[in-house]
Amino acid sequence: MATDTHPxxxxxxxxxxxxxxLLLDNGALTALVVLLLAMSLLSGDFLxxxxxxxxxxxxxxxxxxxxxxxxxxxxxGIDLSVGSVAALSATVLAWSATxxxxxxxxxxxxAVATGIAxxxxxxxxxxxxxxxxxxATLAMLSIxxxxxxxxxxxxxxxxxxxxxxxxxxxxxWLPVPxxxxxxxxxxxxxxxxxxxxxxxxxxxxxxxxxxxxxxLRVKKQKLAIYAxxxxxxxxxxxxxxxxxxxxxxxxxxxxELDAIAAVVIGGASLAxxxxxxxxxxxxxxxxxxxxxxxxxxxxxxxxxxxxxxxVIALAVLLDTLRRKAGSGAPSSAGSSAxxxxxxxxxxxGAMKAGLALVCVAAVIAAVTFFNNSGxxxxxxxxxMSLSTLNNPFFVQMKAGAQAEAKAAGIDLTVTDAQxxxxxxANQLQNFTSSGVDxxxxxxxxxDAVGPAVRSANDADIPVVAADRGVNKAQTATLVxxxxxxxxxxxxxxxxxxxxxKGSIVVLxxxxxxxxxxxxxxxxxxGIKAYPGIKVVATQPADFDRTKGLDVMTNLLQGHPGxxxxxxxxxxxxxxxxxxxxxxxxxxxxxxGFDGTPDGLKAVGAGTLYASVAQQPKELGKIAVQNAVxxxxxxxxxxxxxxxVKVVTRQNVADFS
Numbered sequence: 001m002a003t004d005t006h007p008x009x010x011x012x013x014x015x016x017x018x019x020x021x022l023l024l025d026n027g028a029l030t031a032l033v034v035l036l037l038a039m040s041l042l043s044g045d046f047l048x049x050x051x052x053x054x055x056x057x058x059x060x061x062x063x064x065x066x067x068x069x070x071x072x073x074x075x076x077g078i079d080l081s082v083g084s085v086a087a088l089s090a091t092v093l094a095w096s097a098t099x100x101x102x103x104x105x106x107x108x109x110x111a112v113a114t115g116i117a118x119x120x121x122x123x124x125x126x127x128x129x130x131x132x133x134x135x136a137t138l139a140m141l142s143i144x145x146x147x148x149x150x151x152x153x154x155x156x157x158x159x160x161x162x163x164x165x166x167x168x169x170x171x172x173w174l175p176v177p178x179x180x181x182x183x184x185x186x187x188x189x190x191x192x193x194x195x196x197x198x199x200x201x202x203x204x205x206x207x208x209x210x211x212x213x214x215x216l217r218v219k220k221q222k223l224a225i226y227a228x229x230x231x232x233x234x235x236x237x238x239x240x241x242x243x244x245x246x247x248x249x250x251x252x253x254x255x256e257l258d259a260i261a262a263v264v265i266g267g268a269s270l271a272x273x274x275x276x277x278x279x280x281x282x283x284x285x286x287x288x289x290x291x292x293x294x295x296x297x298x299x300x301x302x303x304x305x306x307x308x309x310x311v312i313a314l315a316v317l318l319d320t321l322r323r324k325a326g327s328g329a330p331s332s333a334g335s336s337a338x339x340x341x342x343x344x345x346x347x348x349g350a351m352k353a354g355l356a357l358v359c360v361a362a363v364i365a366a367v368t369f370f371n372n373s374g375x376x377x378x379x380x381x382x383x384m385s386l387s388t389l390n391n392p393f394f395v396q397m398k399a400g401a402q403a404e405a406k407a408a409g410i411d412l413t414v415t416d417a418q419x420x421x422x423x424x425a426n427q428l429q430n431f432t433s434s435g436v437d438x439x440x441x442x443x444x445x446x447d448a449v450g451p452a453v454r455s456a457n458d459a460d461i462p463v464v465a466a467d468r469g470v471n472k473a474q475t476a477t478l479v480x481x482x483x484x485x486x487x488x489x490x491x492x493x494x495x496x497x498x499x500x501k502g503s504i505v506v507l508x509x510x511x512x513x514x515x516x517x518x519x520x521x522x523x524x525x526g527i528k529a530y531p532g533i534k535v536v537a538t539q540p541a542d543f544d545r546t547k548g549l550d551v552m553t554n555l556l557q558g559h560p561g562x563x564x565x566x567x568x569x570x571x572x573x574x575x576x577x578x579x580x581x582x583x584x585x586x587x588x589x590x591x592g593f594d595g596t597p598d599g600l601k602a603v604g605a606g607t608l609y610a611s612v613a614q615q616p617k618e619l620g621k622i623a624v625q626n627a628v629x630x631x632x633x634x635x636x637x638x639x640x641x642x643x644v645k646v647v648t649r650q651n652v653a654d655f656s
Contacts (some may be wrong), residue, residue: 028266028282031314035286039293045434053175054433058426059288060177061086061240065255066262066280067188068232070223073263074192076272077133077203079229082120083255084144086237087248089115091148093238094157094247104160109435112234118144119230123223141256148249153188153538154511156246156445167242167451174355177239181281184235189277197224205272219349220387243446244421245472249572250512251422258287261312279612295430302389303585339464382627383413383431384440387468389416391543392596393616394442396465400441400620409630418509421448428452432459438476442466446514449473453536462630466623467614468514476630479623479640481614483515486644487522490591490612493646494564497589497609500561501532505555507572507615509543516543519568519593536562548575565590570599570611573615577607585609595647603652612649613655620644 040047065082072079082475096102102110118140160389169175192198200221203211212218236255239249264270265286266279290311294304298489363472373650384401386394392400398414405412413436417424421444431439432455439456443449446469453463453473462476469478494504506523509516536559541547548567552575565588567573572590577584584590585607592599595613602608626636647655 006510010612018281028279031265031311031350032282032601033290035289035293035311039289039296043293043296043434046293048433049173049291051296051430051433054426054429055285055288055292056178057175057243057429058183058292059284059423060181060593061173061236062255062258062262062287063181063254063284064184064232064236064239065252065259065275066284066643067268068229068236069186069190069256069259070263070266070268070275070277070280071191071201071228073260073268073270074135074205074272074275075201075222075225076208077222077225078137078260078270079122079226080134080137080256081118081140081144081173082229082233082236082259083252084141084148085230085233085249086240086252086255087146087159088118088144088151089234090159090241090247090251091151091157091249092238093163094159094241095151097160097163098157099104104162107160108156108163108238111238112231115232115234115237116227117230118231119227120223122230123226126226127219127222145249145253146155149511152247152249152512153648154249155517155616156248156447156512158447159241159245159247160180163238164242166239167245177243180235180239184232185277185281188232188280192275193642196226197221201225202273202424205274206267238524240422241387243425243451244445245451246445246447247443247589248421248512250449250510253420258284259454262287265312270517285589290424292430295413295415295427296434300414302416311624314623319504337606338426357464359452362550379409379411380438380628380631381436382413382438382440382624382631383419383427383434383436384412384442384466384623385415385427385431385589387417387424387444388419390418391569391596393569393594393614396596397442397617397620397623401616401618401624403617404621404624408624408628410624412624413481417444419444421445421511424449425452429455432456432461435584436461438462438627439466439468440464440627443468443469443470443514445512462627464627464630466621477626477636477638477640479619479626479642481619481644483644484492484520484522484525484526486526486593486612486614488526489644489646490519490566490593490610491526493590493610493648494566494591495530496529496531498533500566502558503536503561504566505552505559505562506535506536506540507548507551507565507576508538508540508654509568509572511540511542513543516540523566533564541567541575543569545572545575545578549578550575552576555595563588567592570594570602570608573608574598574602575612577602595645600652600655603647603649606649610646613647615642615644 018312045051054594069079069082089111092114096110097107098106122137122140125131126133142600166176200216203216204218204221208218208313214320238253262283263280265283268275290308386398402412415427417427424444428441429452438567439461441449441463448472450472455476458462465475465478508520537555539551541551565576567576570592573590580588589609591609592611595611599608599611603611621641626640629636
């Protein structure tokens with residue numbers, strides 16, 4: 001009888017230790033479990049079915065990219081090109097299916113072939129060209145991104161409806177991106193564990209020379225490894241574009257770093273020879289949980305980056321210490337030191353548990369000390385997603401919105417999309433799942449934000465568009481200045497200043513953004529009325545002052561006799577002023593756009609001739625007012641225009 005009952009006791013008693021051992025032996029899994037518990041305690045909106053599905057969707061693209069990168073890292077390489085290859089593959093699909101009129105099936109195959117070809121080139125450069133993988137893939141990062149911009153001409157391309165279903169749900173609740181992520185994860189696990197190529201990856205990563213001497217054709221294996229990474233990048237690009245219903249030439253910027261972080265967090269070693277698909281998936285989920293949870297808790301967009309970096313470092317440290325502790329354990333099968341109940345094991349477990357608690361402490365500290373910078377207390381809850389907070393115009397818009405929210409007692413949460421349409425879609429999904437009363441969105445791209453806004457429509461949450469409109473979705477109102485009209489005003493002001501004659505250059509904003517397209521189109525239409533003015537160069541400077549300085553410096557080498565500059569925002573205009581030096585405001589007239597404090601200061605000093613001012617603080621204030629009205633089911637106008645005005649030295653004091 002004793003023998004009958006003993007197994008039952010062992011099984012029941014072993015369940016706890018087995019789970020504990022599983023967590024202690026996997027630092028990334030421990031960190032994920034602790035983060036899930038922490039987020040559940042800190043936010044009542046986190047542990048809901050809809051939000052957990054959101055986390056899965058938001059992890060999907062990073063996870064698929066990371067699965068491909070896992071192959072490369074296991075073989076002791078690195079692939080920095082996957083984000084750009086994803087964007088290029090999606091652009092190829094959209095262009096070939098629309099502009100080229102190719103059948104969708106062939107367009108998809110061409111997109112996949114594009115990813116494989118990019119990976120094959122990477123592998124050839126590494127294996128046969130003897131280039132370090134860092135350099136080879138860095139070059140491909142630039143090449144693929146450039147080709148994406150060339151093919152799309154810098155503008156988003158609508159995605160075929162038949163392929164866009166990859167971004168939808170099955171049965172109205174199960175996201176297809178999650179299914180694709182799971183499928184690609186299973187393929188990764190199968191390749192690593194059950195194929196000759198997978199075993200070759202571990203052998204090459206462990207000791208490449210030993211693998212070669214053992215008879216492995218290392219060069220051919222590397223071709224296959226990098227081609228696989230390119231294939232996975234293509235799939236990720238297609239899934240991302242499907243979510244956004246458009247191929248964005250600037251999509252997936254920086255995603256290669258998230259992919260590498262996910263692989264390393266999941267337990268892989270950058271030295272090679274170690275890594276698995278399940279660990280990579282856990283790493284991607286950790287990143288998604290962090291971003292989702294911090295959004296729900298209204299942590300400031302700036303502090304989110306700090307917290308994510310700290311927790312990533314702690315998660316990797318946890319796993320590193322686990323490995324060191326494991327390597328120092330006795331190897332004897334009969335040694336009790338390696339057992340789950342041994343003193344050494346307990347000390348290691350306590351150390352790992354302590355580090356996991358530090359992860360939670362980092363999140364709690366961020367919420368405690370920095371939560372107020374992202375929200376304003378109140379009853380009505382409004383979410384606001386801005387395209388970027390690295391631009392003074394949008395910083396002022398945020399300030400105006402927060403001032404109005406504070407005065408009205410509104411709980412306003414502001415997030416920063418960092419000019420990433422996918423990240424903005426995630427933020428809007430988080431707002432929707434948390435049940436805010438209304439949403440304000442300043443779109444990175446008017447088309448890409450459509451699906452996320454439609455989800456808010458389905459949840460009966462009113463959406464207010466700010467500065468830029470939303471396509472293919474319903475909005476309660478659009479609060480904006482007319483960018484096209486502003487561009488025309490800039491053209492007239494510059495032409496009048498030059499007397500209808502001269503040579504000018506145009507500094508464009510970030511390729512593909514609606515603000516750049518609209519301002520540029522308005523200026524181009526307005527300047528046509530002055531045949532004596534010739535546009536000698538048009539170059540993008542990404543709405544950035546430093547890039548404006550660099551691009552203007554380069555243009556002056558080829559066009560030293562220009563008499564005017566139009567920049568699509570004040571930041572680029574101020575960079576151009578710096579490049580022009582003494583010429584600014586004298587022999588060369590520069591006009592900017594936005595009416596930022598620095599821009600108006602330069603106008604007053606005479607170095608900047610004029611700025612088309614949009615009054616961003618007023619725009620933010622009016623957006624909040626209309627969001628509250630919409631939340632209260634009050635009538636709001638379909639469009640609310642904030643007046644634009646050309647500010648020159650003569651009227652800058654009145655405007656300020």
